[in-house]
Amino acid sequence: METQNGRFMCVHCGIGFPRPNRTGRKPQYCGASCRQRAFEARRRAALHAGFPVAGPPPTRRERRPDRYESGLTARRRHALRDEGFPDPWGRRQTLCGSWARPTATLFxxxxxxxxxxxxxxxxxxxxxxxRGRPDPLRELPAMRALLRRARADLLAAGPPAEAIADLFRYAPR
Incomplete structure (x- = not known):
């Protein structure tokens, strides 16, 4: 709430304060602590008024099933490998080594x-x-660090064998 030129009054505590910068929205609170206390007061008022309480967070489902994906060739149904990219025709490599088109069903x-x-x-x-779903929060930073090291070795024109060997040691089998 603006009281004078460039002076505002905090909605929560009522203290007057100057506008911190000229751009953006006009401030309502003198600081982050007043903003937090006002939020808590609004939340308490909502609970007393009988508004619904936020329930527990939804449970996370495991996205990767414990079965392989299925793929079709002209004659047979195959189990697809987890890793690897499809070829230009959309086929992926199977566990037995052939190539098959992915289907919507599991093997x-x-x-x-x-x-x-x-x-x-x-x-x-x-x-x-x-194997179970990889944990990206744990594995991604380690893989990034190993890739940065391999990249630095390649740019230094030195032998990248040690960094690449570490990458293969880290890769799941």
Whole structure:
């Protein structure tokens, strides 16, 4: 609330204060603590008035299922690898080494009347179940640091073998 030229009164505590800068919205509070106390007072008033209380935060769902994605070739259904990029035709590499187009189903969820499954992919799925979802908060900073080190080695025209070896040591198997 403006009282005089360039002087304002705090909505929460009532103290007069000068405008900190000429641009932007006109200030309502003298500082961050008054803004916080006013918010808390509004929240308490809302609780007493009977407004609904914010519930607990929603539970996070695990996005990566514990099964491989499924892909189709002309004759068989395959399990797709987690890593790697698709080729220009949209196919991805499978566990058995062939290339297949991704489908919307997971490996093992298809109907019996559908195409037969690749026996090699089935054996690999039994022997090596898919690993859990990577934790980006933990793994991304470490990978960035290793990549920066490898980049610095490459730009220095030195042998980048040690940095690249560390990258491969860190990579999950």
């Amino acid at each position: 093992g969820e298809h109907r019996e009347s559908d195409r037969p499954t690749c026996l090699t992919c089935q054996e690999i799925v039994v022997l090596h179940p898919p």
